[in-house]
């Protein structure tokens with residue numbers, strides 16, 4: 001026994017050593033990847049000349065921009081100013097696409113298109129610069145291609161990279177890029193860490209930030225760090241709790257809503273660039289698509305106590321924004337891990353339970369609107385929110401179905417319940433709720449979560465099952 005114990009501890013020590021080696025290798029790889037990105041960027045930063053000053057418009061310019069040239073608010077000077085302005089668009093998705101499209105069409109001098117992601121089919125209903133044939137392409141490249149097709153006189157620079165704390169050097173370079181190459185920044189991203197990062201970079205490099213957001217049927221817009229107005233941190237010194245943040249893939253979005261907000265961003269950028277100035281520097285513009293209403297509220301002014309633009313700033317360089325916000329600088333599949341291994345089954349394990357026709361209850365905890373899109377045939381739908389709120393009519397149906405399975409199992413004491421949702425996050429929460437209810441509010445149940453949910457089912461078990 002002693003020898004075996006020694007052997008086990010020896011193996012454990014070797015395992016730990018190997019794990020350390022793996023971590024070290026991963027870090028090295030990440031560093032190499034970053035320096036490669038930085039080299040590419042460095043090259044772009046140093047080799048790009050400043051925008052050429054235009055003294056006059058060409059005949060072709062006059063013809064192309066004639067409809068805006070005759071606007072008294074805009075005129076020839078507005079067009080010349082525009083041609084000498086550079087804008088960095090962070091995020092080439094639902095907001096960034098219409099924004100970049102209108103900036104290019106109007107004749108902006110230079111546009112930087114920054115995005116780490118690739119085009120997917122579910123992007124096309126709103127990310128209007130990308131087409132069916134751009135699926136799988138880098139969004140930055142696809143958007144750049146569309147912008148060049150629209151107006152070849154615009155200097156267009158795609159940056160296919162993620163602004164994240166892992167890309168530390170890149171984040172520093174972002175400051176250089178902003179300092180040297182861009183006059184205005186537009187935040188078209190979709191997550192809180194990126195919003196703080198872009199805000200801080202704008203304050204540190206002294207650039208106005210035209211920021212918008214859109215979710216479901218609502219949109220918002222503000223211009224930060226503009227003519228003595230507040231920055232994002234003045235208004236939101238602390239990030240929201242990560243569980244309070246919803247994204248388009250969870251909450252849904254009607255494509256035209258970011259379309260409208262992206263156009264509004266373009267409008268404010270064009271007003272700043274042409275010299276008219278923005279009136280959204282201390283205003284929050286709110287759009288309610290359901291009621292077709294816009295509302296504007298005055299925001300609090302720049303805060304002396306602000307950590308980045310205040311009198312005694314504590315943020316003097318870009319920091320780790322994922323750590324600061326407690327969430328990732330991406331809205332891609334945030335996977336929760338709330339349960340132990342024995343409280344979960346894989347989709348393959350669940351498939352063999354179905355194949356063996358073992359008696360059980362399959363509980364789908366998605367909202368009804370998603371169940372209407374697709375569901376597994378035998379599932380009972382009770383949305384997570386109804387379980388959490390113990391909605392009486394739902395609990396009655398649940399008890400009834402558990403009772404039926406119990407009869408099928410000839411009154412075995414524990415009824416197996418498998419819980420499923422889209423990605424496997426809500427189902428874990430539902431398992432916790434059901435475990436609390438077991439034996440008191442409902443019959444005794446053994447509850448397990450199906451890992452990865454219906455999307456894992458579609459990917460690993462049934463390719464004909466729709467993915468959304």
Ligand SMILES: Nc1ncnc2c1ncn2[C@@H]1O[C@H](COP(=O)(O)OP(=O)(O)OP(=O)(O)O)[C@@H](O)[C@H]1O
Pocket residue numbers: 090091092093094095114115116117122123139161162163164188189190191194247248249329330331
């Ligand atoms: N830190 C970041 N660095 C670079 N690009 C970012 C960063 N954070 C977000 N983005 C980009 O901002 C864009 C936001 O647009 P949007 O939310 O419409 O797209 P999406 O993430 O593809 O949507 P969906 O949630 O439907 O998958 C995305 O293309 C995303 O890749």
